[in-house]
Amino acid sequence: MNKPKIMVIDGNSLMHRAFYALPMLTNKKGIPTNAVYGFVNMLLKLIDEYKPEYLGVAFDKKGPTFRHEVYHQYKATRQKTPEELIPQFDMLKKMLQLMGVAIYETDGYEADDILGTFARISSEKGIDAYLVTGDRDALQLVSPGVKVIITKKGISDVQIFDVDEVKREYGLTPLQIIDMKALMGDSSDNIPGVPGVGEKTALKLLYEYQSVDRVLENIQNIKGKKLKENLTKYRDQALLSKRLATIVQDAPVDINVEDCCYELRYSGDLHAFMEELGFYSIIEKLGFKKEGDPLQKPRSDRKTVIDINTEEELKKMADTLSKAGKTAILVRDGDITLANDDSKLYRINLSGSSDIDGLNYVQAIKGLRQIFESEQVPKIVYDGKRLILDADKCGIRVKGLAFDAYIAAYLLDPTASRYELKNLMYQYAGIDTDDVDAADLYILSRKMREQLEKTQMLKLYEAIEHPLIYVLSDMEIAGFKVDRDMLVKLDMEFSSEIESLTEEIYRLAGEEFNINSTKQLGGILFDKLKLPVIKRTKTGYSTDAEVLEQLRPYHPLVEKVLEYRQVMKIKSTYIDGLLNVIDPNDGRVRSSFNQTVTATGRISSTDPNLQNIPVKVEMGRRIRKVFVATDEDYLLVDADYSQIELRVLAHISGDPTFIDAFINNQDIHRRTASEIFGVPLEHVTPEQRSSAKAVNFGIVYGISDYGLSRNLGISRKQAQEYIDSYFARYPKIKEYMERIVEIAKKQGYVTTLMNRRRYLPELQSRNFNIRSQGERLAMNTPIQGTAADIIKKAMNDVYAELKRRNMKSRLILQVHDELIIDTYKPELEEVKDLVVKCMENAMDLCVPLVVDIGTGSNWYDAK
Structure with a gap:
């Protein structure tokens, strides 16, 4: 007959393990949760694997222990518990209480001692004990009825020790682990041991003499x-170390094994607490269901499934749904499902997705043409851009998208790393399934729409984000023409420049070496040239960009290395990169424009990233020459907002002096220089204007005196004087910055003028640097986010106007505050006029939005 099992966990050990193993996670209120999340996942895994009848968690109690009384330096070298971890202990204890898990802690003793006491009591009662910890000291507790589970890498890798495993790994009995620690000490607990005795020597002594007492x-x-000599001199220290290393088995803690009887049951309070922490995947794993939720009926009870396997069946379904009104469409790897309510599901089986041959993907998409192209069939989708792009490859133009759950999920939680459908289903609709289908999506759209309305973001979704799906899709389909011959020519020029720089670097170094090797470059700079060492890494000298910038004045070699790196990066990233992605059919590159990546709402670009082409250096700007108009009948129109973020700042802050500068069309940087340096506008020097520009844009990003001093190469004192002078001249801006931080702290998020939300968990951090970052984000997000909303609105309007007028000209790129239109020459003046009107009227601010516009046969000339 199997003995009952009790599992006792060292709570402190596993919490630290989980904290360092997982990235920083927070709930929507910004409270750190990663350690609790990792601990609970580990706990559930252990319960599932070992199925203990009894369960308990032991914690260290704050304050000194009996070990500190005999040796005040005990654990003195331990690092302080991270600020983000401290509040998670109370969260975990609440979670365990709600789960029905017994908790133990007692004054003057550690969690190890409680584990030891459990080991003794369980043995006396004939119960098999499993002790879980990351501390190998606990191996001394192993006995025929006691096993120790040691956490290794991360939170999922463990090693289980019984008597034989201890013997196999150490060649010792469990109790000899104490003697080993007594001899070699333990740096993690600051147990001194005997100087000069490491693990190898300790084991050798114990193999011969069995215990520390017999060694002595x-x-x-x-x-x-x-x-x-050391054993003689440090005899007492060895015996003290043995006492410190010994886990007691009679700690004064009230233990009744029956109190540890464990069976996880549904609890509304537990469910609510897990939702509060954002542990939706754990809720799903536990199989919790919201009581009374009609969506929790078995899936087979909710819907009828109709399989589509032939073109004839596909046509019949398309005919039916094209007359049925709103339809949800979900495309997955194995099938395409469609539903016009939550009771009937059509499933198109794709080839290879089941035992049935089914249809291939292209057949399925083409068979849905009448649904895709009909404005009269509003379509609910997940990732509409992907659907539009796939349909376009089949010669189909998708119309009538009604709702995109992917975009809605981004708006509701813009800092999430992923938007998995199964998690969204549970989070917003209460549907617990790994097999999400279109009928589920139909329900999800309704729930998410309600949430958008509740958070006052429905208008943002409908006016900005939803129409943008079509705009970005069309930009990707259009692509940007690249002059391959010019790109090849640039490649040769850059290669020549790299060769020239390499030779110059060798000359200045006095020898040849691998410039790309940090180790070899460090040897040249610091060992041979004796330049001051700024920073070290684990493997040697640091030669990162920040270090080289500080070393620039010391030797001309540093300047050349910086140039070399810059040219190499431009060549590898943009020249080599572009050559690899040019479409051989039409000579265009097609970047992916990402609508759901940045927390501020800005669009990003990947594969290739056309937004990060360096423009501050001429070699970087030259890359823009290879981006050209379609052919000789076209020109590029480049329209760029002038200082849009500063104009938004003027509007949001309401500062009259700042507003006045824009209304009177003054150079805002010259005006700011005049204000903070106290000189007339006409006497402002170029250097003063440059400093004022750095202050203007620095203020937008919540810059500190340190950051400004680094940007301008001045002292922190002078930088702070600039900032103080700025706020003295623009007091409403200072008031706004202070006010928005307080609002963010109170409500946990900030909003743009269009009500886009960004949650700021950083503001709840106990870490000063992280909290300061949160404050900077609170200041900047409403400004940068509103600028993003404005450019998106302008894109929508430009795209719609070009379509309405049936023009050949096409919007092909957006880079921050800049739009590029591939313009048919006969439409040039009309395009310039409509683009300026759309951009300058995208949002009504108290200051004018101003657009600078240029034209050229390539991007470089148009800019």
């Missing part, structure tokens, strides 16, 4: 003069 009795027989 036989010092005269031990070989090695220094070892003999």
Whole structure:
């Protein structure tokens, strides 16, 4: 007959393990949760694997222990518990209480001692004990009825020790682990041991003499003069170390094994607490269901499934749904499902997705043409851009998208790393399934729409984000023409420049070496040239960009290395990169424009990233020459907002002096220089204007005196004087910055003028640097986010106007505050006029939005 099992966990050990193993996670209120999340996942895994009848978690109690009384330096070298971890202990204890898990802690003793006491009691009662910890000291507790589970890498890798496993790994009995620690000490607990005795020597002594006491009795027989001297000199220290390393098994803690009887049951309070922490995947794993939720009926009870396997069945379904009104469409790897309510599901089986042959993907998409192209069939989708792009490859133009759950999920939680459908289903609709289908999506759209309305973002979705799906899709389909011959020519020029820089670097170094090797470059700079060492890494000298910038004045070699790196990066990233992605059919590159990546709402670009082409250096700007108009009948129109973020700042802050500068069409940087340096506008020097520009844009990003001093190469004192002078001249801006931080702290998020939300968990951090970052984000997000909303609105309007007028000209790129239109020459003046009107009227601010516009046969000339 199997004995009952009790599992006792060292709570402190596993919490630290989980904290360092997982990235920083927070709930929507910004409270750190990663350690609790990792602990609970580990706990559930252990319960599932070992199925203990009894369960308990032991914690260290704050304050000194009996070990500190006998040795005040005990654990003195331990690092302080991270600020983000401290509040998670109370969260975990609440979670365990709600789960029905017994918790133990007692004054003057550690969690190890409680584990030891459980080991003794369980053995006396004939119960098999499993002790879970990351501390190998606990191996001393192993016995025929006690096993120790040691956490290794991360939170999922463990090693289980019984008596044989201890013997196999150490060649010792469990109790000899104490003697080993007594001899070699333990740096993690600051147990001193005997100087000069490491694990190898300790094991050798124990193999011969069995215990520390017998080692000390036989010092005269031990070989090695220094070892003999140390054992003699530090005899008392060895015995003290043994006492410190010994886990007690009679801690004064009230233990009744029956109190540890464990069976996880549904609890509304537990469910609510897990939702509060954002542990939706754990809720799903536990199979919790919201009581009374009609969506929790078995899926087979909710819907009828109709399989579509032939073109004839596909046509019949398309005919039916094209007359049925709103339809949800979900495309997955194995099938396409469609539903016009939550009771009937059509499933198109794709080839290879089941035992049935089914249809291939292209057949399925083409068979849905009448649904895709009909404005009269509003379509609910997940990732509409992907659907539009796939349909376009089949010669189909998708119309009538009604709702995109992917975009809605981004708006509701813009800092999430992923938007998995199954998690969204549970989070917003209460549907617990790994097999999400279109009928589920139909329900999800309704729930998410309600949430958008509740958070006052429905208008943002409908006016900005939803129409943008079509705009970005069309931009990707259009692509940007690249002059391959010019790109190849640039490649040769850059290669020549790299060769020239390499030779110059070798000359200045006095020898050849691998410039791309940090180790070799460090040897040249610091060992040979004796330049000051700024920073070290684990493997040697640091030669990162920040270090090289500080070393620039010391030797001309540094300047050349910086140039070399810059040219190499431009060549590898943009020249080599672009050559690899040019479409051989039409000579265009097609970047992916991402609508759901940045927390501020800005659009990003990947594969290739056309938004990060360096423009501050001429070699970077030259890359823009390879981006050209379609052919000789076209020109590029480049329309760029002038200082849009500063104009938004003027509007949001309401500062009259700042507003006045824009209304009177003054150079805002010159005006700011005039204000903070106290000189007339006409006497502002270029250097003063440059400093004022750095202050203007720095203020938008919540810059500190340190950051500004680094940007301008001035002292922190002078930088702070600039900032103080700025706020003295623009007091409403200072008031706004202070006010928005307080609002963010109170409500946990900030909003743009269009009500886009960004949650700021950083503001709840106990870490000063993280909290300061949160404050900067609170200041900047409403400004940068509103600028993003404005450019998106302009894109929508430009796209719609070009379509309405049936023009050949096409919007092909957006880079921050800049739009590029591939313009048919006969439409040039009309395009310039409509683009300026759309951009300048995208949002009504108290200051004018101003657009600078240029034209050219390539991007470089148009800019």
